[in-house]
Every structure is written in structure tokens, then in C-alpha cells.
Amino acid sequence: MNNITGFHHFAIKAQDFERTVQFYKTLNFEEVHDWSLPEFNLEKCVMLKNKAFDSYIEICDNNADFPTQGRKRKQGDPYVENSLLHICFTVIDAQKAYDEAIKNGAKPLSAKETLELKNKRKSVTVSNSLVYSPNGEVIEFLEAVVF
Incomplete structure (x- = not known):
């Protein structure tokens, strides 16, 4: 498939x-567009862009009638397992990113740790941390690494 030219958004x-949009703004995303689509029961949706790495996150209200992965999260569910495992951002310092995310409303999942990812040909060492956003998605903060 030679037609794909890059990644656009989650x-x-x-x-x-409002809380979810505000949280992503603390991660240096800024609102570049908002809209509604009554035919999909979508009252509000925004596209947020992080200019530092030219990527987007689209955030839609909870009532939107869109196809999704997994089932709708019920109130009180710590998370719902489905096809989207996490959103990963590269960072300079995984612990600092973790601490800032917690300060801005995220819930702890895994403070900075260093892991060795090995196979028969190669070993790659990664340092990362993980949080649950206020909305429940898992966010990984990964220090620069070459695979």
C-alpha cells in the first residue's frame, strides 16, 4: 500500500x-477546529494538534453514535480492554512527563521503568512510564529510542 503518506490522529x-480536552491541552495540544454532526448525535468534537510533532487527537463527546472498538465504558469501570492498547508520546524524561500528567489529572499506572526488549538478533533498552488519562485511555511516555 504505497498510498499512505503518514499518521494523522487518534x-x-x-x-x-471538557476535562479530557483540558488534559490534552496540558500535554501541549491546542484546539485547531471544532464541530458538531447532529446526524451522528455528535454535539461537540474538537481536533487538537501538537505542533512539536505535527500530530492530532480528535476528541468527541460521549453521546456520539460512532463505531468504536470494544464496548462502551460503564461508570466505575477502571478501563475497558479493546484493540487500542495505548497512545504513545516520545519525551525527554519519562518520569517528569508522568509526574506532570498526574499533576494534571491523570491516574498512575507505571512510574518510569527501564525494560530490555530482546529477541534472538537484537536487544533494545527502553525507558517509559504510563498513566491513565482522566478519560481512561492509557498514555505511554517513551524516552527516545531506536528500534
Whole structure:
């Protein structure tokens, strides 16, 4: 498939729209567009862009009637397992990113750790941390690494 030219965005359905948008703004995303689509029961949706790495996150309100992975998260569920495992951002310092995310409303999952990813040909050492966003998606903060 030679037609693909790059990655554009992740889309998430927000349990608490305003809180979720605000959280991603603390990760240096800024709103570049908003819209509604009444035919999909979508009252509000925004596209947020991080100019540092030219990528987007689309955040839609919880009532939107869009196809999704897995089942709708029920109130009180710590998370719902489905095809999207996590969103990963590269960072300079995984512990600092973790601490800042917690300060801005994320829930702890795994503070900075260093892991060795080995196979028969090669070993790659990674340092990362993970949080649950206020909306529940898993966010990985990964220090620069070459695979």
C-alpha cells in the first residue's frame, strides 16, 4: 500500500468532554477546529494538534453514535480492554512527563521503568512510564529510542 503518506490522529470518545480536552491541552495540544454532526448525535468534537510533532487527537463527546472498538465504558469501570492498547508520546524524561500528567489529572499506572526488549538478533533498552488519562485511555511516555 504505497498510498499512505503518514499518521494523522487518534480519535477518542470522552466521558467528560471538557476535562479530557483540558488534559490534552496540558500535554501541549491546542484546539485547531471544532464541530458538531447532529446526524451522528455528535454535539461537540474538537481536533487538537501538537505542533512539536505535527500530530492530532480528535476528541468527541460521549453521546456520539460512532463505531468504536470494544464496548462502551460503564461508570466505575477502571478501563475497558479493546484493540487500542495505548497512545504513545516520545519525551525527554519519562518520569517528569508522568509526574506532570498526574499533576494534571491523570491516574498512575507505571512510574518510569527501564525494560530490555530482546529477541534472538537484537536487544533494545527502553525507558517509559504510563498513566491513565482522566478519560481512561492509557498514555505511554517513551524516552527516545531506536528500534
